[in-house]
Amino acid sequence: MRYWLMKSEPSAYGIDDLAKDKTTAWSGVRNYQARNFMRDQMRVGDRVLFYHSNCEEPGIVGIAEVCRPAHPDETQFDRKSKYYDAASTQDAPRWLNVDIRFVKKTRLISLSGLRAHKPLRNMRILAKGNRLSITPVDPAEWEFIEALMK
Numbered sequence: 001m002r003y004w005l006m007k008s009e010p011s012a013y014g015i016d017d018l019a020k021d022k023t024t025a026w027s028g029v030r031n032y033q034a035r036n037f038m039r040d041q042m043r044v045g046d047r048v049l050f051y052h053s054n055c056e057e058p059g060i061v062g063i064a065e066v067c068r069p070a071h072p073d074e075t076q077f078d079r080k081s082k083y084y085d086a087a088s089t090q091d092a093p094r095w096l097n098v099d100i101r102f103v104k105k106t107r108l109i110s111l112s113g114l115r116a117h118k119p120l121r122n123m124r125i126l127a128k129g130n131r132l133s134i135t136p137v138d139p140a141e142w143e144f145i146e147a148l149m150k
Contacts, residue, residue, distance in 0.1 A: 001046055002041060003142040004066075005060070006133065007052075007125075009052070015052070015102075018050065022101060023102070025068075025073070025097045026098055027097045030083065030095065038098045042070065042098050047064075047065055047066075048066065049062075049063065049137060049142075059108045059109050059111050059114070060114070062106050064103055067100060072093035077090065083095075117144065117148070
């Protein structure tokens, strides 16, 4: 099992949306490195820290789980979608997504809260200039964060 952090703006799709929907396709990712994480490394059963970004208080707000492996992101074929990609075809899709399912909502662990703990200093979310919407989380970091949630 691997661990991940997935960022979403709560105004677009937040933890409450996932709790209501139960599962969702993590669509709209248009970064090759994040796409490659989904395609090459994410597996059913992997755990996910759900992170609210670009909001009043960014941070981890819940836990999810990968419930479907990478498959073509349907938004790339929808001409009305802001994620439409004219260069992508059904035979050669450029963009993929995994599906995740809601596990639980947690207390907020803010970005500043993450920065306050030395064992988390190497988390990619804390790296200067990190803008990836999906990043791997080290198992020791995951365990430390789980302890913080209690």
